[in-house]
Amino acid sequence: MKSAVLFDKVAVIGLGLIGSSLCWRIKRDGLAKHVAGHARTKATRDKAMELGFIDSVHATAAEAACEADLVVLCAPIGANAAIAEEIGPGLKRGAVVSDVGSVKVCVIRDVGPYLPDGVHLVPGHPVAGTEHSGPESGFPELFENRYCILTPPPGADSGAVERVATLWRRAGSNVELMDPHHHDRVLAVTSHLPHLISYTIVGTAADLEMQLRREKQDISDVVETREVIKYSAGGFRDFTRIAASDPVMWRDIFLNNRDAVLELLGRFVEDLTALQRAIRWGEGETLEEFFTRTRAIRRGVIEMRQAGSFKPTEPEKE
């Protein structure tokens, strides 16, 4: 039987949903002898120690990363360059630097140049999450049965890649290797565009009452925000969940995967315009045909066991 311990010291920089979940898993399964943590705010650092998912907390990223065998960057990706610049000089020879960001080309661009010779960069992306953020939101099962995509740059050290892959496998994930550019295009479809659309529709709904009160004479034309919330079980509520994700994290994702998101958005708007036209012209067959062929994709998601568990009823206690 293999020893559980994979690393002497892991440093996790950024202790939100993903960072804290990774720490919990490492602690639960004894995957490292020591987990050092850093977060930007003192409130998060104190909370992390109080909850107990790290062994030591550090006021700077450089201090946390010092002597670490593995450093995992878990802050919003816009912060990566500054963190890499800060920790780079103090990294141990042979250390591995990884991350969990949802865009990968930019990680290689932002982090790579700051790493000294003999330190290995293995960018990673656990495709997992909830709508919650912050150090209280983590739990060790988050990565169970999810995919974790590693995007090592050309010429990456295969030993380093294997060590990061083993960590994620032990965290419950299926590990896949992918070209970073390709990763960013795939995730634009499966994650970035869905979030953009969700934020948009919830924003549209949030503005509606104010707009309608200005525009409409007839009070029965005015849809109130209170009503939007109350009758949200018709579908809208699912968008509110996705649109509750961390705003800074998502700002950085869109700024760093611009081309893929904009290209896809163009296709989406074309399709939406075609359906809009079908509704205006009363073309029932076009609508029915379109609505029918999307079902095969859903079956695929369920068969791949990536659907999660949604219950339409409320939890017993909240």
Place this chain on the structure above:
Amino acid sequence: MKSAVLFDKVAVIGLGLIGSSLCWRIKRDGLAKHVAGHARTKATRDKAMELGFIDSVHATAAEAACEADLVVLCAPIGANAAIAEEIGPGLKRGAVVSDVGSVKVCVIRDVGPYLPDGVHLVPGHPVAGTEHSGPESGFPELFENRYCILTPPPGADSGAVERVATLWRRAGSNVELMDPHHHDRVLAVTSHLPHLISYTIVGTAADLEMQLRREKQDISDVVETREVIKYSAGGFRDFTRIAASDPVMWRDIFLNNRDAVLELLGRFVEDLTALQRAIRWGEGETLEEFFTRTRAIRRGVIEMRQAGSFKPTEPEKE
């Protein structure tokens, strides 16, 4: 203590998710002495009897509705006019006709003219559902803690309204009365637009591989359908669930709530275009500000206990 029995005979026309769930609830709690059912296809009628959520099955709607105290139309709304024309002449004096459709002005328009004097129309809409359809998908708790909106036309019989309201309250719902036109505008926001958007994005993703194989030279630009499914836990999977709803039901909803859906779609596309521009110009502050203010709506949905229960992990057994 009040007697559980509210009706001697209820006829349910259309035995899909909503129809069968209503039947299950009526049977479970003894809300009617007899539940008669009709469905268009023999397969559904047979399945309904086999599952046992109706007491009698009928090859025609007219036969099922004969002598009923309450008839509930649960077929896709495009079928309502023909069903009303068929059952109208045979309805018992004092009978109440209701429905469960997601658009209400059209029900009054389509059904009203076929009802004889002394028969009361009380349109209803339980704001509840899952992505599953068909007679196997029903369960008696579907309406628990959900809202049911009744939209009686002007001058409706108050006793008839109260009887329908009592049925839904006994089914676990919070009953609200609303102007039918206003209902259709509210539901365009909370249900119709979210479904249209979900169908569109799943459709865009379904076409992508084929489009990209034609357009792109570089294989790393081609996102495969297989990959879209595999990495769907990043947000896309939730859209696939919504887009798995019944295509005919949704075709009829869009055809019958055209003006409200198109008006709202115009606002949505405006907002989406503004975000698209912010991404193109790298306006991080605009994005962050937009992504932040949508969180208040989510808090409202949770506080109103309309959020349902989503677990990001897979169910133990499927």
